[in-house]
Amino acid sequence: MENNSSPSNKSLSPILLLVAAFAFCLILGGITLAKKYAPKALASKERHIVRSVASSPLKGRTARVDPELLKIGETTFNTLCVACHQPGGIGKVGFAPGIRNHDFLALASDDYLRNTIRAGRPGTAMVPWSALSEKELAGVIAYLRTGNEGYVSELSQDPEKKIAGAAGKGKITFETYCAACHGPNAEGYAAGGSGPGIGLAGFLSVASDDFIMQTVKHGRSGTAMLPFVGSKGLANLSESSVGDIIAYLRSLPGKPVVAEAKSTAPPDPKAGKMHFDANCMACHQPGGTGKAGFAPSIRNRDFLALADDDFILKTVKQGRLGTAMLPRPDLSDKVMADIIAYLRSVPAKTVVNVSVDQSKKFKGDSQQGHSKYTSYCLACHGDKGTGYVAGGAGPAIGLAGFLSVASDDYIYQTVKLGRIGTAMKPFIGSKGLANLNDQDVYDIISYLRSLN
Numbered sequence: 518m519e520n521n522s523s524p525s526n527k528s529l530s531p532i533l534l535l536v537a538a539f540a541f542c543l544i545l546g547g548i549t550l551a552k553k554y555a556p557k558a559l560a561s562k563e564r565h566i567v568r569s570v571a572s573s574p575l576k577g578r579t580a581r582v583d584p585e586l587l588k589i590g591e592t593t594f595n596t597l598c599v600a601c602h603q604p605g606g607i608g609k610v611g612f613a614p615g616i617r618n619h620d621f622l623a624l625a626s627d628d629y630l631r632n633t634i635r636a637g638r639p640g641t642a643m644v645p646w647s648a649l650s651e652k653e654l655a656g657v658i659a660y661l662r663t664g665n666e667g668y669v670s671e672l673s674q675d676p677e678k679k680i681a682g683a684a685g686k687g688k689i690t691f692e693t694y695c696a697a698c699h700g701p702n703a704e705g706y707a708a709g710g711s712g713p714g715i716g717l718a719g720f721l722s723v724a725s726d727d728f729i730m731q732t733v734k735h736g737r738s739g740t741a742m743l744p745f746v747g748s749k750g751l752a753n754l755s756e757s758s759v760g761d762i763i764a765y766l767r768s769l770p771g772k773p774v775v776a777e778a779k780s781t782a783p784p785d786p787k788a789g790k791m792h793f794d795a796n797c798m799a800c801h802q803p804g805g806t807g808k809a810g811f812a813p814s815i816r817n818r819d820f821l822a823l824a825d826d827d828f829i830l831k832t833v834k835q836g837r838l839g840t841a842m843l844p845r846p847d848l849s850d851k852v853m854a855d856i857i858a859y860l861r862s863v864p865a866k867t868v869v870n871v872s873v874d875q876s877k878k879f880k881g882d883s884q885q886g887h888s889k890y891t892s893y894c895l896a897c898h899g900d901k902g903t904g905y906v907a908g909g910a911g912p913a914i915g916l917a918g919f920l921s922v923a924s925d926d927y928i929y930q931t932v933k934l935g936r937i938g939t940a941m942k943p944f945i946g947s948k949g950l951a952n953l954n955d956q957d958v959y960d961i962i963s964y965l966r967s968l969n
């Protein structure tokens with residue numbers, strides 16, 4: 518068994534190298550971006566006077582941070598937040614905002630951050646992180662604020678200030694200047710926007726009038742959100758027309774796209790693509806092609822042949838505990854039906870004619886299965902099937918999230934068929950990678966089921 522496992526371990530190293538190289542590129546990209554924006558922010562001293570931390574609205578909070586707390590925060594960020602907010606928290610246009618941006622942090626109080634992280638933003642990919650411990654939450658906030666050092670923005674806001682305006686006029690101004698990026702009804706990414714959902718309840722419940730005013734006045738340096746007010750602004754808007762926009766945003770129902778009433782309309786793959794891009798693309802990649810070592814391909818012909826709608830629906834609603842696949846119970850049945858229609862709209866060159874018998878149960882020997890798993894599967898699926906977390910190229914097939922939705926036959930057929938275009942090859946029979954027989958696979962399934 519020991520001898521068998523070493524060659525397959527070797528086959529892992531090129532994959533690990535690739536993953537490492539990719540991570541390195543991401544970090545390098547982050548550093549380049551940070552370098553690109555930092556001097557610009559410092560140069561425009563008229564608007565962003567670099568002040569001492571003590572005189573900033575942060576009141577020296579960033580001056581002395583417990584290094585241990587910071588470490589917890591950094592780890593939390595890099596485990597839970599990085600997939601969407603990107604390395605260094607720089608954000609990604611059309612997907613998630615930058616959250617270590619000094620203009621943003623100057624306006625956002627600790628309470629703003631705390632409430633946003635705890636409650637999430639319903640209807641967006643920002644799910645509530647209610648399970649974070651107090652320490653992790655404090656740590657992650659401290660970590661976000663360290664991105665701010667040296668570039669403290671002079672922006673401040675008065676959370677109590679109420680700004681009056683005319684919603685009707687605001688609607689027209691919004692549609693002229695903001696809708697192109699924030700969506701026609703300010704629903705943000707889910708409506709195909711490049712900016713966040715500033716008309717949704719999650720944002721409006723934490724952002725004060727003045728937070729919005731200051732953001733629109735000064736913009737957010739280094740992002741597509743430019744200053745809009747005054748002669749130097751993008752649109753020479755007056756403060757009173759921003760007041761109108763704020764009144765308009767506050768007049769919106771604030772309901773996320775996903776909370777709509779039961780719909781009888783047939784599933785719409787076009788709408789599904791929009792929801793996919795807003796909620797799933799950061800991990801599953803554009804077009805759902807997946808990324809080895811990170812997230813599986815879910816618009817894959819072979820995957821879709823084996824996974825029925827219920828498999829996909831359950832996976833998304835329950836998530837997969839212990840992996841980056843977070844539960845999304847907030848997505849409505851209509852949104853999920855649209856997403857599934859989009860996934861299934863992939864043009865299949867060759868139809869795969871397999872069906873999965875959900876009720877089939879195979880008998881296997883879990884001990885035999887353990888040694889076969891170690892020889893043939895461990896290199897990619899990790900020790901005890903923990904997948905990506907263990908540095909594997911493939912998903913966590915030994916964890917409860919997967920095993921509770923995947924039937925024995927789903928696993929068997931996947932091993933038999935492989936998954937075209939991915940590292941998951943067919944393993945059964947003389948044409949298979951390992952010439953396994955059916956009983957070998959039954960044993961492996963029995964081993965996987967014995968893990969939880």
Ligand code: HEC
Nearest residue numbers: 608614615694695698711712713729732733740741742745
């Ligand atoms: C060219 C695209 C674009 C336009 C036009 C635009 N925005 Fe933005 N806006 C963005 C992006 C992108 C962000 C997120 C920036 C980041 O990564 O932090 C943003 C952020 C914001 C935020 C902060 C939201 C939050 O979650 O903290 C507010 C408020 C805002 N915009 C209001 C407006 C208003 C009002 C207008 C019209 C006057 C407008 N924007 C026009 C792209 C745009």
Ligand code: HEC
Nearest residue numbers: 597598601612613614633634638641642643646705713714
């Ligand atoms: C699956 C993707 C995803 C993950 C993971 C995620 N976020 Fe977010 N986050 C978003 C999106 C999308 C938004 C903007 C939603 C909107 O308002 O349209 C957001 C908004 C935010 C904001 C508000 C930013 C602003 O401009 O107002 C904060 C703060 C934040 N996230 C912190 C976190 C932290 C901390 C974590 C990790 C514990 C995390 N997020 C994990 C997607 C994600």
Ligand code: HEC
Nearest residue numbers: 807813814893894897910911912928931936939940941944
């Ligand atoms: C060379 C690497 C590699 C080896 C070896 C390998 N797999 Fe995989 N496996 C993958 C990858 C990568 C995926 C995800 C493919 C994708 O992107 O959709 C996968 C997917 C799967 C899935 C589907 C999981 C899901 O979430 O739907 C099952 C089941 C599976 N593998 C079982 C096995 C078994 C059993 C073995 C051993 C006989 C094995 N694999 C060996 C790389 C591998």
Ligand code: HEC
Nearest residue numbers: 600796797800811812813829832837840841842904912913
């Ligand atoms: C933050 C990253 C992330 C986001 C966002 C995300 N996923 Fe996933 N998803 C994953 C990972 C990682 C896995 C594999 C988990 C494992 O190891 O079992 C996965 C697994 C899946 C699977 C099972 C695939 C298989 O091979 O069995 C489906 C279906 C799926 N995701 C659908 C979605 C949909 C639909 C969305 C958007 C609503 C989404 N995911 C958003 C990371 C993500």
